[in-house]
Amino acid sequence: MADAPAGRDYRETVFLPDLPGDPFPLRAGLPKKEPERVKHWGEIGLYHLLRKDAAVRPKFVFHDGPPYANGAIHIGHAENKILKDLVVRSKQMAGFDCDYVPGWDCHGLPIEWKVEEDFRKAGRKKADVPAVEFRKACREYADKWIPLQRDEFRRLGIEADWGNYYTTMSFDAEAAIAAEFLRVVRAGLVYRGSKPVMWSPVERTSLAEAEVEYQEKTSPMIWVKFPLMQPTRLNEATEKFAKLQSAGHSSLSVVIWTTTPWTIPGNRAVSFSSAIKYGVYEVESIEQGLAFEPWVKAGDKLALADKLAEDVLRAAKAASWKRVSDFDPSGIVLTHPLRDWRPSPLAGEGREGGRSDAQAPAQLNAPHPPTPAPQGGGGVGYQFDVPLLDGDHVTDDAGTGFVHTAPSHGADDFVIWTKHFGQEGIPFTVDEEGKLTKEAPGFEGLEIIQLEGKNLGKDGPANKAVMDALIAAGALLARGQLKHSYPHSWRSKAPLIFRNTPQWFIALDREFRDGKTLRQIALDEIERVDWGQKRTGETKDQNRIKGMIQDRPDWLISRQRAWGVPLPIFVKKSDGSILQDDDVDARIIAAMKQGGADVWWATPAQDFLGAKYKAEDFEKVEDILDVWFDSGSTHAFVVGNPDAPTRSSFVNPVSTMYLEGSDQHRGWFHSSLLESCATRGRAPYDEVATHGFTMDEKGMKMSKSIGNTIEPQTIAAQNGIEILRLLIASAEYGDDLRLGKIMIDQSGEMYRKLRNTLRYCLGSLKGFEESERVFPAPAPQGGGGEELPLLERWLLHRLWQLDRVVRQAYDTYQFRAALSAIVEFCNVDLSAFYVDVRKDALYCDAATSFRRRASRTVLDETFSRLTAWLAPIMPFTTEEAWLTRFPDTLSVHLRQFPETPASWEDDFAGEEVARLREARSVVTGALEVARREKAIGAALEAAPRVFVVDDELRASLQAVDFAELCITSGIVIEAGEGPADAFRLPEVAGVAVVVEKASGVKCARSWKYFDPATADPRYPDITPRDAEAVAAWDAARG
């Protein structure tokens, strides 16, 4: 077959999609362009334009959870802020006014540590720095980080009110937080209790867990007998005791084991586990030939865990024994081993029985619940019941199976005690120097740890004194020494103790509002709020927070630290009550607004108390609030409350949303919920969304020590942040997000596809003007009296479908659903089908061709929607594409998602094209075979014969230019099964294809094969269609 004679080069007459100067190159250069764009948005004041534009729209309040103002941002921050940006931008474009006020959390220990370290380097101890000076340094430290983090967030493309952010340390915020706390006080929920904390006697301070390190230490270990309570009083134990007595067990003792003898005076209970089997063991004989006389005696009856009995009895130097019965500890009451002990006259002089009245805060020691009265006898203060409590923390791995429980001196001990008896009855046996107090009668003033001299940090006299007392009381069964891991101070390396200290709490189970407790209100609100059900259809986040609120203890809100908002209250020395006086409160809040929380330390108490009260009658609380109370209060001063919103855009919102990492179930979601329920009786949010954590490519957590971290700054510099945004948008962010080279590369590929699609639209729409449009945007058909081609009707139908999918996806925060629908549309519908088919018309038709105009009109609608739908995800690239096409507009981000006319819905076109594409797949399959056999190269070299069994389908194929759809130069549609060796696809029944080469000559312009006899004599080497186009082109050129 001969080509037309070499003649004119028609290339210049073809409407190729290249753009002059290539303003939108495929190679995006994002790392360089993105920062310029950020700067530009700042310069045009985009955020304020958005606000102005949206002022009359319905309000959607997005409340930003504040990151901590410390350090550079990491990938977790990036994921968090980008997801927030996706919400804010998509809500904004969906027709809401979505004001995004970013914030920072500023108080707290991490900054306090840093600042403390700085002072230490300068040779000053924290204790020597005045509170106000120290706090000033903390404030400056936080202030230094905020602008740095802010600029990093902006680099991520986050559109927010960066010039007007909030912090928890602004004077207004500090005053607001204090005021919030006073509201909780007024609700009657704040009380003083106590809790054991890690305490360093050497440094006279409490420590956070992160300030603790574990080192080897040798401690004494003792086995102590707790005798059964004698049945002198009527209580639950009596009946049980009677049974034991009748079994001959009245002299039975329960044995505990401990490495801290000094905590025995603080003992208030013994814990056991109902999962452990216990027995009563009677000692039969004692080891002979010992250098000392063991304390254990033949005939002693001891209750022990069966698994540990032998170890204990051997330690006690028993030679033989027998197990006489089972032992069920539940409901039994013991007596304290020192009940009948009397100190030697020297040590115990003047201390009568009963409890000391020198308790740390006077009113703290409520009567001991199980035993209000001493039992008489000669003791000095240990005449109380020691109940046996069932606890999960008890194991039979070591010890005796019974655990000495001193609620002042251990976390487990405290928990099990408060679970049974609440805050009451917990003694303050140790003072801040680590000396035993009057509440440890007989041991007052004894040091647990030596505070001075050569032996600083070694055991003080307390342990020995207690052991001596136990021996004197006949309560010691055995003792020894144990080398074990023990908590020490990170700084001083001195050993630590658990010490009960007075603390402030918010009560969860106190009725206060319509007879409901804070816990009940919070649980009710959890039911009201959407915890992602709308997005995932699942209730797992709701279940998670519900479980936490159900199980949690009272909120411990006081901290013995410096960098925070104080608990701005005065306690009456006479009765321990909190002073509640509106005038006093108003003076405190007003002063804080003026001078920040510092005024609490800098101002004499009398100034706040005014004339009505005397400062000496009150204790001024100098603890600071848990920083979670700070961030839990942000809603009050950022979003405001119904009576006092902070901005007009926060009035009457359709919804208020919080979006944070799933760890915030116990953090911000949690504290905000409790705070707001305590002060307002409702949750501060209507919707809560959570996201998972960023992992490395293997799904392992990122850590600097492993070296598998990926920094957002690196991605921004190497790939462009848009790649990360795309990656996040395409992930199921409720789960953990994997991040590695493969995912980033994949995201880069997706980016190129989308960018190239936009680029192709830009090129194809070159010079497109309104006059060329075949219908006004909202109208589907008509235009020049010609009916829109099926292909264009179908594309509009697809846009209509996508519109619904995308809006629905954004509405429910399913970004990946929106993105994958768009990407699939770009790949499958646009690139592989529509554009591939329409290239011929777009390139080669005359400019006036209705087909070409229709295509360009529809592509214009496509471009309009793609740029809008993708704008939340790819703010940089959509802006670039939009401004390339419309350089006179301000920003793509001032647009909304375009309305898509309902009339674009066209089920006929949708189904018809689906059928045609199915038949087309048989043709392309056949062409592939022909190609492999080298019969053809390009599809245009073929003119297949298509055999169709079904009349209806055949009619459909004949109703359109099926060759055009298959991009072949010709096609023949025939009825019937076709030859046996024709190409068929198993999934497309009744269609067979025989590939034949196209006849005629190859058009020099459109490369189609055609019959040269039909050619326009002026242009013999091109098809008549091309001739028409070239004629028009030539005419326009003159």
Add this chain to the structure above:
RNA sequence: AGGCCCGUAGCUCAGUUGGUUAGAGCACACGCUUGAUAAGCGUGGGGUCGACAGUUCAAAUCUGUCCGGGCCUACCA
């Protein structure tokens, strides 16, 4: 150690109330095109749905156990 959650092709993900040979996009391989060209089109390979056991006529889907991973149990945010 407990509480909660996750585990479908190399990657990101779909898989309605259990019901044909488990899908998509990307990546990969091969081919075509050279007028989207550091692009575009086509064809193809690839999964015992983390493992095991059970319920059922039937399990990716329901139950249990285990394995791997994550978050939370902090005077960390």
